[in-house]
Amino acid sequence: MNHMVRTFAALSDPTRLSVVEELMQRGELPAGDLVAHAGMTGPAVSRHLKVLREAGVVTQRAEGTKRFYKVAPEAMKAISDWTISHHSFWAAGLDRLDAILAADDEVGDE
Structure with a gap:
């Protein structure tokens, strides 16, 4: 479970989540492309990438x-x-929310 905590903590930052989404959409990219996408300095993006690497969310390879x-597929x-293993928890909560909203709509229609 500790690994999941690190993963979710790394993804909780909007910039890091955006970088991961960019990598998922475009595939492997050089750091320079990620700097341009993030709209921040190279050192700032580098710090974000380090957090993602240490959490095991992304992998890095050097070429020259x-x-x-x-993105690390694993x-x-x-x-x-x-997420799938917690599906019943989420489904039950959303079902309760639907019931509350439906009851609220019925009261509002009267």
Whole structure:
């Protein structure tokens, strides 16, 4: 469970989540492309990438002086597995919310 805490903590930052979404959409990218996407300085993006790397959300490979990043498929699978395993919890909560909203609509229509 500690690994999931690190994963969700890393993804809780809007910039890091945006970087991960960009990598998921476009595939492996050099750090420079991520800097342009994030609209912040190279060192700032580098710090975000370090957090994502340490959490196991992205992987890095070097090619000469360039660093390339991609989403770690095993991290996305772990998130998916965790979400699916908690499906009944979420479904029950959403069902209760639907019932409350439907009852509220009925009261409002009277």
